[in-house]
Amino acid sequence: MKLYDFVNGDTAYRYEKSIVVFFNGRRKVLSTSLYNGGYREDYTAVYNHDGKQGAGMPCELLAPTYEEHMRLLSRRLGLDPKKVSGMVTAADMENAVIESMAYENLTVTALVTGGIETNGGRAGDPADYFRPKEKPQKLGTINIILHLDCDLPPGIIARALVTCTEAKTAAIQELLEGSKYSNGLATGSGTDQTIIVVNGESPLYLDSAGKHSKLGELIGKTVTKAVKGALAKQSGLTPKRQHDVFRRWRRFGLTAETLWQQYLSSCEGPCLKPCFLKEAELLAQDGPMLTCTSLYIHLIDQCLWHLVSEAEAETAGRQLLGLLRAEYGGEVPAFEGADFLQRMQQAWQDFFLAAVLKNLQAGEK
Numbered sequence: 001m002k003l004y005d006f007v008n009g010d011t012a013y014r015y016e017k018s019i020v021v022f023f024n025g026r027r028k029v030l031s032t033s034l035y036n037g038g039y040r041e042d043y044t045a046v047y048n049h050d051g052k053q054g055a056g057m058p059c060e061l062l063a064p065t066y067e068e069h070m071r072l073l074s075r076r077l078g079l080d081p082k083k084v085s086g087m088v089t090a091a092d093m094e095n096a097v098i099e100s101m102a103y104e105n106l107t108v109t110a111l112v113t114g115g116i117e118t119n120g121g122r123a124g125d126p127a128d129y130f131r132p133k134e135k136p137q138k139l140g141t142i143n144i145i146l147h148l149d150c151d152l153p154p155g156i157i158a159r160a161l162v163t164c165t166e167a168k169t170a171a172i173q174e175l176l177e178g179s180k181y182s183n184g185l186a187t188g189s190g191t192d193q194t195i196i197v198v199n200g201e202s203p204l205y206l207d208s209a210g211k212h213s214k215l216g217e218l219i220g221k222t223v224t225k226a227v228k229g230a231l232a233k234q235s236g237l238t239p240k241r242q243h244d245v246f247r248r249w250r251r252f253g254l255t256a257e258t259l260w261q262q263y264l265s266s267c268e269g270p271c272l273k274p275c276f277l278k279e280a281e282l283l284a285q286d287g288p289m290l291t292c293t294s295l296y297i298h299l300i301d302q303c304l305w306h307l308v309s310e311a312e313a314e315t316a317g318r319q320l321l322g323l324l325r326a327e328y329g330g331e332v333p334a335f336e337g338a339d340f341l342q343r344m345q346q347a348w349q350d351f352f353l354a355a356v357l358k359n360l361q362a363g364e365k
Contacts, residue, residue, distance in 0.1 A: 004098055007107045008149045008199050012098075016077055017050040019093050019111065021145060021197065028198040030157045031085040035070035039154055044083045046195045048096075048113060048143045049073060051088040087143045087193040091115050097229035099222040105204055107149040108218035110164075112226040114142035115234035116172065120186035122179040141189035142168060142230070144223065147197045150204040150215065160196050160209035163216045167223035168192070175228065176242055176294075178251025183304075183341075185251070245284040245293040245352070252300075252345060256280050259353055266353075271360060279363070280356050288327045289355075292320045293348065300344050310340045317344055321351055328355045 004012040009024030022045045029046060031037045051061075062072040070088070074081040091113040100109040119141045146164050169187045179186045210216045231237040241247065246256050256277055264270055283289055296317055303313040314335050321332045333350040335343045 003096075004109075004111070006109060006147055006149065007102075008202065010147065010197075012111065014093055014096075017052075017093055018047050018077055019096055019113075019145075020045055020047040020077060020079070021111070021147070023197075026200040028152070028154070028157060028200045029085060030154075030161055030196040030198075031087075032161070032193050033085050033087050033195065034066060036082075036085040039157070040085070041200060042083060043085060045079055046084060046145060046197060047074075047077060047079070047086040048093070048111070048145060049077075049086060049088045050091065050093050050113075052090055085195060087195065089113055089141060089143045089193075091141070091143070091230070091234050095230060095233035097226045097233060099226040099229070101218045101222050103214050103218060106206075106215060106218065108215065108222050109147040109149075110219075110222040110226040111145040111147065112142070112223070112230040113234065114189075114192075114227060114230040115237075116141060116177060116186055116189045116231065117235045117237070118180065119189040119191060120172070120177055120179055121181050121190045122184040122187050124184075126181060142192045142227065144168065144192075144194045144227070145197065146194065146219065146223065148215070148219075149199050149202060150206050151200055151202045152198050152206055152209065156207060156209050157196055157198055160198075160215070160219060161194060163209055163211065163219045164194055164196065164223050166211075167220040168227050170220070171224045171227035171231070174224075175231070175237055175239065176248065177231075177237060183251045183253075185301075243285060243290055244281075245290055246281075248290075248294055248297055249345075252297075252341070254345060254349060256284070259349065259356070262349065262353060263357075267357075276356070276360070279359050280352075283352070283356055283359065289324065289352075292324050296320045296344075296348060300341065303340065313340070313344065317347065321347065324351060324355075329358060330354045 001014055003014045003019060010021055012019055012021045027043060028041050029043045030039050061069045063069045070086055071081040074084050074086060096111060096113045098111050100107060144164060172186050177186045206215055259280055260273060260276060299313045299316050302308045303310055318332055325332055330351060333347045335347050337343045
């Protein structure tokens with residue numbers, strides 16, 4: 001099916017679990033893909049492909065190597081394997097989001113698929129992939145086709161890629177999604193890919209794609225909006241879903257199950273687990289609890305980033321727990337232990353558990 005008509009005559013179609021952008025003229029392409037990646041001016045199309053065999057199933061490889069797999073896939077899509085670059089992902093093409101913005105005779109369009117629920121990471125996280133002379137077989141997670149209806153020199157196309165990447169990261173940071181490999185906020189996934197398409201035939205020639213340029217502004221706005229939309233459609237990652245203290249604490253390993261285990265170890269004759277979890281989840285989404293907890297976690301981040309001292313973070317942390325005490329009752333727990341992160345986390349956890357137990361007891365009366 002035809003998915004989108006670009007202003008310069010290019011067309012996006014969705015078929016064979018893929019979205020293919022066919023070119024209507026000479027295009028300059030910068031691709032981060034392993035398959036025909038780099039800078040080229042002779043491509044006829046680019047594409048994004050859902051590599052899963054089916055819902056919940058592993059990804060499909062048509063050949064022993066990734067490069068040969070992509071050649072076969074390109075042929076199956078009716079494309080010349082030498083004249084295209086493609087990306088593969090585990091995201092559904094039906095969940096693709098397209099955002100477009102224009103300023104005078106400049107149009108910027110972002111076509112994005114994505115999900116980071118299992119592969120979100122932060123630049124600098126611990127990694128173990130190091131295989132010289134081998135090519136990874138991993139599939140992309142947040143895939144972006146950025147279509148620019150203007151002409152740019154090669155160096156500025158590379159700058160557009162930087163602006164696009166910054167916008168993707170901004171979208172993830174605004175959702176406060178955590179890395180799955182450290183306690184930091186995610187900046188993307190470990191397998192993201194991007195293809196920049198520039199109209200080499202456009203009379204509009206620009207020499208800047210940074211944040212001070214109108215082109216950079218449009219790239220930032222379209223990509224940020226499209227990434228957020230794709231994450232919402234693919235995995236339900238939305239501001240509403242993030243309005244939950246367990247979602248905020250998850251990157252530090254604190255979950256409702258963690259709280260339940262602490263409850264079991266400290267109480268005799270425990271209540272039914274579903275009753276406990278229901279009460280904990282209700283409290284986790286309560287406005288005052290969420291607001292103070294969000295600030296509390298940000299104090300931990302700032303200390304880990306060496307922006308505030310441990311003593312300053314603990315002092316402010318006690319004040320935040322004091323605000324929660326005024327709202328929910330109870331006492332502010334002691335900050336005990338040699339490790340800063342453990343002290344901060346355990347104090348909040350003790351307070352939250354006490355509040356859950358108080359609510360449970362009130363419900364029994």
